[in-house]
Amino acid sequence: MLPGSRNSTHSDRPREPARKKPTLWLRARMLQAIRRFFSEKGYLEVHTPYLIPAPAPEPHIEVIKAGTAYLHTSPELCMKRLLSAGYARIFQICPCFRQGERGTRHLPEFMLLEWYRAGIDYRGLMDECEEMILSVSKELGMGEEIEYQSKGVLLQRPWHRLSVAEAFDTYAGVPMEKALESGIFDEMMVDKIEPRLGTPKPTFLYDYPASLAALARLKKDNPDVAERFELYMGGLEIANAFSELKDPREQKARFHAEREKRRVLGKPVYPMPEKFLRDLEHMPKSAGIALGVDRLVMFFANATCIDDVVSFAPEEL
Amino acid sequence: MYNASDLRKGLKIQIDNEPYVIIDFQFSKPGKGQALYRCKLKNMITDLIIDRTYRSVDTFEPASLEERRMQYLYNQDDDYFFMDLENYEQISLNVDQVGEAKNYLIDNLEVDILLFDDRPIGITLPNFVDLAVTRADPWVKGDSVSGDSKPVTLETGYTLRVPPFIEEGTKITVDTRTGQYVTRVKE
Numbered sequence: 050m051l052p053g054s055r056n057s058t059h060s061d062r063p064r065e066p067a068r069k070k071p072t073l074w075l076r077a078r079m080l081q082a083i084r085r086f087f088s089e090k091g092y093l094e095v096h097t098p099y100l101i102p103a104p105a106p107e108p109h110i111e112v113i114k115a116g117t118a119y120l121h122t123s124p125e126l127c128m129k130r131l132l133s134a135g136y137a138r139i140f141q142i143c144p145c146f147r148q149g150e151r152g153t154r155h156l157p158e159f160m161l162l163e164w165y166r167a168g169i170d171y172r173g174l175m176d177e178c179e180e181m182i183l184s185v186s187k188e189l190g191m192g193e194e195i196e197y198q199s200k201g202v203l204l205q206r207p208w209h210r211l212s213v214a215e216a217f218d219t220y221a222g223v224p225m226e227k228a229l230e231s232g233i234f235d236e237m238m239v240d241k242i243e244p245r246l247g248t249p250k251p252t253f254l255y256d257y258p259a260s261l262a263a264l265a266r267l268k269k270d271n272p273d274v275a276e277r278f279e280l281y282m283g284g285l286e287i288a289n290a291f292s293e294l295k296d297p298r299e300q301k302a303r304f305h306a307e308r309e310k311r312r313v314l315g316k317p318v319y320p321m322p323e324k325f326l327r328d329l330e331h332m333p334k335s336a337g338i339a340l341g342v343d344r345l346v347m348f349f350a351n352a353t354c355i356d357d358v359v360s361f362a363p364e365e366l
Numbered sequence: 367m368y369n370a371s372d373l374r375k376g377l378k379i380q381i382d383n384e385p386y387v388i389i390d391f392q393f394s395k396p397g398k399g400q401a402l403y404r405c406k407l408k409n410m411i412t413d414l415i416i417d418r419t420y421r422s423v424d425t426f427e428p429a430s431l432e433e434r435r436m437q438y439l440y441n442q443d444d445d446y447f448f449m450d451l452e453n454y455e456q457i458s459l460n461v462d463q464v465g466e467a468k469n470y471l472i473d474n475l476e477v478d479i480l481l482f483d484d485r486p487i488g489i490t491l492p493n494f495v496d497l498a499v500t501r502a503d504p505w506v507k508g509d510s511v512s513g514d515s516k517p518v519t520l521e522t523g524y525t526l527r528v529p530p531f532i533e534e535g536t537k538i539t540v541d542t543r544t545g546q547y548v549t550r551v552k553e
Contacts, residue, residue, distance in 0.1 A: 107398065108400075109395070109398065109399060109400040109401065109422075110398075149371045149401070149422070150393070150395060150401070151393055152392060152393025152394060152395075153392070153393075154394070155393060155395060234399070235396050235399040235400050235402060236402065236419060238396040238399060239394045239396050239402055243396060261398055261399070262398070279397045286396070286397055289397045289398065314423060315423070
């Protein structure tokens with residue numbers, strides 16, 4: 050014992066993690082409910098490696114290097130390889146790592162729930178999303194009406210569906226194409242659109258500009274947009290989903306374009322995920338989604354800061 | 367040079383050759399989009415507050431700020447003169463830059479002067495300063511409005527409330543952060 054230190058007493062207990070006990074219980078019960086939902090629907094829970102040789106090239110996601118490999122930023126590529134190998138319904142709950150992402154809604158190490166299903170497109174996933182979150186809410190004893198940050202959110206199905214183009218017209222006062230051209234798409238999204246979404250019902254914001262969805266299938270009748278959606282609840286971004294692109298040549302060309310964007314931005318360029326591209330030609334028509342587990346806990350726990358729903362924030366380590 | 371990922375509350379950076387301190391900071395990142403670093407910044411010279419949004423490719427010059435120990439000399443109209451204790455150079459701050467600190471400036475008081483590019487922009491006082499009472503009215507017992515304290519005027523012209531036993535000519539210690547009486551100085 051150090052000189053001057055006192056005997057440990059009850060009041061000396063680390064206060065920060067102790068304060069979070071009810072939320073960490075809620076978190077654990079939520080994960081149990083999610084697992085039960087998927088196993089009842091015939092999904093297989095899988096674990097793919099966190100340490101990978103080649104991450105998916107994304108212009109705005111920075112990878113954390115670990116020795117000669119990388120920590121995965123999402124399990125997407127490995128899970129799609131399982132889809133290609135004949136696993137038709139799979140889900141995974143795992144930590145993911147993204148360099149420099151730190152804010153009231155971001156952690157550099159965070160938890161994703163990803164699930165993939167053969168034979169459906171992104172609309173099928175919207176339905177399954179509604180079903181899953183509603184069933185989890187009921188199992189948590191929270192019912193169909195949740196209050197998040199003084200906003201009522203009604204989980205009765207169906208939820209609100211709004212295209213990105215409509216959202217720009219309605220909330221941003223500038224057309225989507227114009228915002229994209231002048232480089233203010235992200236600002237408009239954060240300042241004008243996101244805060245309005247997900248109340249009184251959760252919102253599926255769908256059909257993103259093709260240039261913002263490197264791994265998604267383009268819409269047949271409008272190749273300017275991709276079959277991608279994001280789910281918002283009470284202004285909180287919860288999940289991102291695609292109808293998966295399954296043409297290996299097209300995917301390779303898009304990866305090259307994404308890598309070029311990174312090069313232009315002066316960011317490190319990662320190795321090409323060749324084995325993923327090789328397997329992609331066997332992938333069935335499918336859709337997949339990544340849901341932020343910490344964000345969903347924030348929603349159910351009515352928390353404003355992501356730090357409140359994890360045992361330790363990075364600064365507490 | 368700072369990167370956007372270095373931005374945080376309290377960081378001091380230069381914008382258009384003026385020093386700013388970040389007083390509020392928010393990281394946001396719309397799904398798959400680029401990171402946006404939204405800052406509320408206060409100009410350290412004018413106190414004006416501005417909002418700025420930065421992206422991950424932006425870089426920033428640290429504000430070249432330096433604090434130097436100086437001695438207060440005198441004031442003339444609206445200018446307050448100080449002397450650098452190392453090189454004996456004199457600098458001045460105007461009354462707006464001195465602000466509340468003028469209530470505590472007595473001859474030879476040592477203070478820290480904040481310099482931006484060798485230009486004085488601010489002052490930090492010691493937490494406690496001893497000042498003489500130059501005017502104290504006798505305490506009227508039972509005066510329910512004033513309670514257990516009475517107003518006095520200090521050598522700098524500053525008036526504050528003190529306990530009834532403080533008399534003219536007494537030295538008292540004042541907390542410069544709150545402007546309040548702390549104790550009587552024992553001679």
